[in-house]
Amino acid sequence: MRALKRSLRRTGAIFHARNLEYLRDRASFGWNLLFPVLIVLALSIVFSGPPRALFSVTVIGDGMAPELVEFPGVERIDANQDRALARLSRQQTDLVVEASETAVQYWVNGNSASGALLELLLKYTESRPLTRGLADGEAIRYVDWVVPGILGMNMMYSALWGVGYVVVRYRQSGYLRRLKATPLTQFEFLSAQVLSRLIVTLTASLIVFVGTHLILDYKMVGSALLLLLVALLGGLAMITLGLAIACRTESKEFADGLLNAVTFPMLLLSEVWFSLDGSPVWVQTVAACLPLTHVLDAARAVMLDNAGIPEIWPSLLILVGFCAAGMTLSIRLFKW
Amino acid sequence: MTDVILSVEGLKKSYDDVIAVDGLDFSIEAGQCFGLLGPNGAGKTTTLQMLEGMESPTSGTVTYRGGPLPQDYQERIGIQFQATALQDFLTPFDNLKLFSRFYDDPIPMDTLIEKFRLSEFLHRDARRLSGGQRQRLLLAMALVHNPEIVFLDEPTTGLDPRSRRDLWEVVRDLKNEGRTLILTTHYMEEAEILCDELVILSHGKTLLEGTPRALIEAAGVENLDALFLNLTGEHLVKTEEVIS
Incomplete structure (x- = not known):
């Protein structure tokens, strides 16, 4: 009985301490309340209106x-x-x-x-x-349409969490401080993170691409090299976005919230699972501000319509812009 | 003629309305083991961080051989942090190799492995090392580039007596090699054994400065803890810290 009481006392103490910590981390606490509300609002806006037409x-x-x-x-x-x-x-x-x-x-x-x-x-x-x-043209199956979406989504999660969350964990554990005490510069550190994650992301995407193609035989009529270029720029855009999020964040919980804030709109509005055709113009405008939208636009154009550079260059240019902005922001604001 | 390698003048550091370090002045001679002694919260780690160039003073100066900290200061110093996380899933070998690669002319891996007796756990996940093994690895990582000055922030805190003595041996070896060691500790025995010169801090201010023996003799007490008790009414190490 005494052992149980002691155990309960210890559990109560750590429970209380954790509650205090959680409540005092205002950013994280606020975000955890706000995020579900935002999800519900976003879903209600996007899926509002009458049922689908004939x-x-x-x-x-x-x-x-x-x-x-x-x-x-x-x-x-x-x-x-x-x-x-x-x-x-x-x-x-x-x-x-x-x-x-x-x-x-x-x-x-x-x-x-x-x-x-x-x-x-x-x-x-x-x-x-x-x-x-x-x-002319055959109806595309849903699978043909959704595969680029799934590949892009996979890339988004891998890039954003693989860099953003990890850098914050390094910072929180003091590992970045240890690195700061070496001649390693922040640019070297950030570049290494970007390159490492880019290789991981591209390799994973390639494996998923080939594997799902063998199983689903989805439509891929365009240039594989051009698709690789889209993946490369898309991966870089996501990774640098992850770095920009992580460049100063000190709490893993807050980083988690920020990463969700970035990924969830892309998941919903970048046409991963469904087309936004017919949705309000402002929704499409918001979607156009998200990097994943441009990755998927370009990837679908290459895979489904055999598009070349002349057709997809606006998307590629926007992705280059995202990369430049993300990396500049990361280098300027980074804190060990 | 003394060979002063580092000196501080009017060193202050405050965070918002908390004054962590409040106007320190001292000099450290090359080849010396210099101790910053004091209880938790005395300002030892903050002072050390300013000496390392990791934190900027709110006011006052830190000088290296009479001038500002040079551009390549990080390459002249080695730091063993009080609490350093290592990258998950890396072994001591991987960590040493990683840190070796940050420098132009690192000490050969084999030398470090032998010197810090790392071979028995060289390929173990670093998260599974004991306290003593971990400290030996961290010290090896701090010395991988053969630095002139080595900072040791409470290197033996949390270690069992044997691991602590093992680490003292390593520190003595480093001293014998002619390196300047700057050590923070709240163990009076450690300071007495290892330090040539020390500063006792309390609430960010210098209470006393001198060699351990001179300080003890001047106060007519048995040891540094008794001296500190006389000065402040507090023990350097709290009873619960000794038990833990």
């Missing part, structure tokens, strides 16, 4: 759209011409229309039954002259 029509431009897009069961999506036609060729939309005062240009995928039905409806309901455009 058909999808993508509208280009601001012209007066055909009456068809207002029909019940038809979902209207707005996009620019490149994106709209890319979606049509993947059969992610059934019809693309671009209307002016006097005429309507439309595109349909010759392999899509839904597209043929909508084309008939359009002909019966639209009074303006119609011009037909034809797109």
